[in-house]
Amino acid sequence: QALLNSYDASRGQNVSMKAAQVEGDFAEAIKASPANAYLFIIGEAFRDSQEFARAIDDYSRAIEIDPRFAEAYFNRGLARCYSGDVKEGLSDFSKAGELGIYNAYAVGKQLSRKK
Helix, strand or coil: CHHHHHHHHHCCCCHHHHHHHHHHHHHHHHHHCCCCHHHHHHHHHHHHCCCHHHHHHHHHHHHHHCCCCHHHHHHHHHHHHHCCCHHHHHHHHHHHHHCCCCHHHHHHHHHHHHC
């Protein structure tokens, strides 16, 4: 997405308007199907744009809906670590690993060394 945004920006297109449109589309989809944890993947867009608090909120909502959603734990762990909350991020990586994302253990181990 970052590469597409750079390309669009180089062509004079307003990428912030596109991001707002995508966010609005996700909001409508969530209204239509609030129990669909996968719709909270919008958290990835917030994480990528360094809006970590919003990303963490979306991943947390996905986890409330589906407590076995391993990808949400993994991505929330990334967002927490990027925001400086490494301890909570490591906890999320551990849970993601328990739920089947085994490389989460390795990511957590690498980040714990950087603390």
